[in-house]
Amino acid sequence: MKSTSRFLVMPLALLVALQAGHAVAQDTWPSTTIKIIVPSSPGGGTDVYARILAFGLTDSLKQQVVVDNRPGGNAMIGAQVVARAAPDGYTIMVSASPALLLNPVIYKNLPYDADKDFAPISAGVISPLLFVVHPSVPARTLGELVAIGRKEPGKLNFGSAQITSATSLGVKILEHVSGAKFSHIPYKGLGQAFQNLLSGQIAFVLSDFPIALTHVRAGRLIALAGTHRTKALPDVPTTEEAGFPIGEVNASFMVAAPAGTPAPIVHRLNAEINRLMKTPAIAEKLEAHVLIPVFGTPEEFAARLKSQRAMWTDIIARIGFKLE
Structure with missing residues (x-):
């Protein structure tokens, strides 16, 4: 009996010690x-x-x-x-x-x-999204971008953060509601996509605001429409105002x-x-x-x-x- 009791007590003591150590770790976090x-x-x-x-x-x-x-x-x-x-x-x-x-x-x-x-x-x-194009693209409104995508399907290419990102799916929704077609080039993040957008290698991006805003204000990119009206770009219409409602895509x-x-x-x-x-x-x-x-x-x-x-x-x- 003594031997059995001793071996029952040891795991209990170990459990208590582990729980105490866990509590101490939380109390001292972050160290x-x-x-x-x-x-x-x-x-x-x-x-x-x-x-x-x-x-x-x-x-x-x-x-x-x-x-x-x-x-x-x-x-x-x-x-x-x-x-x-x-x-x-x-x-x-x-x-x-x-x-x-x-x-x-x-x-x-x-x-x-x-x-x-x-x-x-x-x-x-959450970050509203913004359609931005390289200045060489002959579109200054979302309607003009869609018109090119309808007339010449696949001619214009766009970049996204990833295939399964809102920056990709938002364009797919635009294609669905407008009948336009664009060619997709997915990247590992918008940072990489913008390198090619600024050099004119891709035509446009549906971008979050943090990376696009500086370039739009400097005239390096043209903003066509956003998913929200914003104080940052008050004159840029929403996609719905532009005639292409793509829903709550952010x-x-x-x-x-x-x-x-x-x-x-x-x-x-x-x-x-x-x-x-x-x-x-x-x-x-x-x-x-x-x-x-x-x-x-x-x-x-x-x-x-x-x-x-x-x-x-x-x-x-x-x-x-x-x-x-």
Whole structure:
């Protein structure tokens, strides 16, 4: 009996010790650098938002927060890195729509489970989208762009952040409602797409505002229409005003952690992000880039993901979208 009792007590003591260690780890978090994985190339809106967060969190958490871009595979490469990371609060992801929202709708087989492998933290921000063309393209309105796509199907090419991004699907919706046809060149992020757009190698992009705004104001690109009216470009009509309603198509830059990340850390990050986006300094940066904060809890973000997946499932079926 004594021997049996001794072996029963040892696992119990070990369990208590492990639980105590886990609690201590949460209490001392963060004690080292936090890495934000961005599953797209530098320069696009996702990267801009991630760096705004990294700046703010470094100050508020009193610990260095760095951005690590892992583009490729329609955001699957970076997302998989996060899904496989230790759930200790030191690796988080700032992603556009593909990783958690659109890939699960479009792909039958993913190298990760968008529901089971991630802990939602924050819905982050949404960015209205903007049709911008190279000045050499003979179109100064969305109607003129569509007219070229109808008259000469496939002549004009466009770039997107990824095949499964809103910057790609928004153009597919435009094709569906207008009857135009364009040739698609997907990139690993808008940063890469804009290099070719500015040099005239591609004709146009449906872009988020952070990367397009400076070039439009400098006259290097022409803005035709956006998904929202904005104070940043007050004279640019919406796609609906231009005669081509494409619906609520926006870029979303959201925050998640590996599944199993302790709830206190998830909620601490959520609270810090919500608070930061309300501070004058960060709010000013977001407004300058036309990034609209979405406040809420991790649970509300999880519910938002489910409702948006249902919306996109319907849209993709309606327009007959298929992977190229």
